[in-house]
Amino acid sequence: MAAFAASTEPGFEEEQPMSSIRVNPRSRQLFFDFRYRGERCREYTSLPDTPANRKKLQKVLDRMDLEMATGTFEYRRYFPSSAMAARFDTPAVPTAAPSRATPLFRDFAEIWFAERQIEWRQSYQETVRISLDKHLLPAFGATPVGSIDKVDYRPKIPFENRLDFWPPKLF
Numbered sequence: 001m002a003a004f005a006a007s008t009e010p011g012f013e014e015e016q017p018m019s020s021i022r023v024n025p026r027s028r029q030l031f032f033d034f035r036y037r038g039e040r041c042r043e044y045t046s047l048p049d050t051p052a053n054r055k056k057l058q059k060v061l062d063r064m065d066l067e068m069a070t071g072t073f074e075y076r077r078y079f080p081s082s083a084m085a086a087r088f089d090t091p092a093v094p095t096a097a098p099s100r101a102t103p104l105f106r107d108f109a110e111i112w113f114a115e116r117q118i119e120w121r122q123s124y125q126e127t128v129r130i131s132l133d134k135h136l137l138p139a140f141g142a143t144p145v146g147s148i149d150k151v152d153y154r155p156k157i158p159f160e161n162r163l164d165f166w167p168p169k170l171f
Contacts, residue, residue: 019065021057023049030057036068036075037088043079102146106137 019034024044030053031044047053060078067073075088102108109132117125140148 019061021054021061030054032057032061032064034061034064034068036073039084039087041075041084043082043084102144104141105143105145105148106141108145109137 019032021030022033023029024031028049029045030047030049031042033040033042035041045057047057064073064078075082076085079085113128113132117128120128
C-alpha cells in the first residue's frame with residue numbers, strides 16, 4: 001500500500017513511490033525510505049535482505065503510510081532512538097480550510113428525507129424515518145452538520161439498538 005506521487009520533472013509522467021523498503025548496498029540490510037512533513041526520512045534496520053524480512057517491514061510501512069494519511073503518525077513511536085524523532089515531536093499545525101456555516105443536522109435531515117423519499121418504497125421510507133426519529137435526530141438534531149465526525153455517531157447509540165439500523169443507509 002505504498003503511496004504514490006507524480007514527479008514534478010517535465011516529461012516524466014511515471015508515478016514514483018513515496019515510501020519504500022530499500023537495501024543498503026554496503027551492509028545489505030533493509031531500511032525505510034519515506035517522506036514525512038515534506039522531509040525525506042531514511043531509517044535503517046539491522047535486518048538482512050530476505051523475503052520474510054521485506055514482508056515484515058512492508059506491513060510496518062503500510063501501517064505508517066495509513067497513519068501519515070490520517071494524521072495520526074507519531075515518528076518517535078516507530079523510531080524511538082532516531083535523531084530525526086526530535087524534529088517531529090511537535091505536532092504538525094493543521095491548515096484549516098475556510099470555515100463555512102453548515103445547517104443543523106435536523107434541518108439537513110428533513111430536506112434530505114423529503115428529496116429522497118420519492119425514490120423509496122413505502123416500507124423503506126418508514127424504516128429510514130424510524131432511524132432518524134429514534135436515533136439520529138435525538139443524538140445530533142441541534143449539531144451543525146459540518147462538526148459531526150465519523151467517530152461521533154457510533155458511540156452515542158446504545159449497543160442493543162445499533163443492530164437494527166447499522167450501518168445507516170442514509171446516503
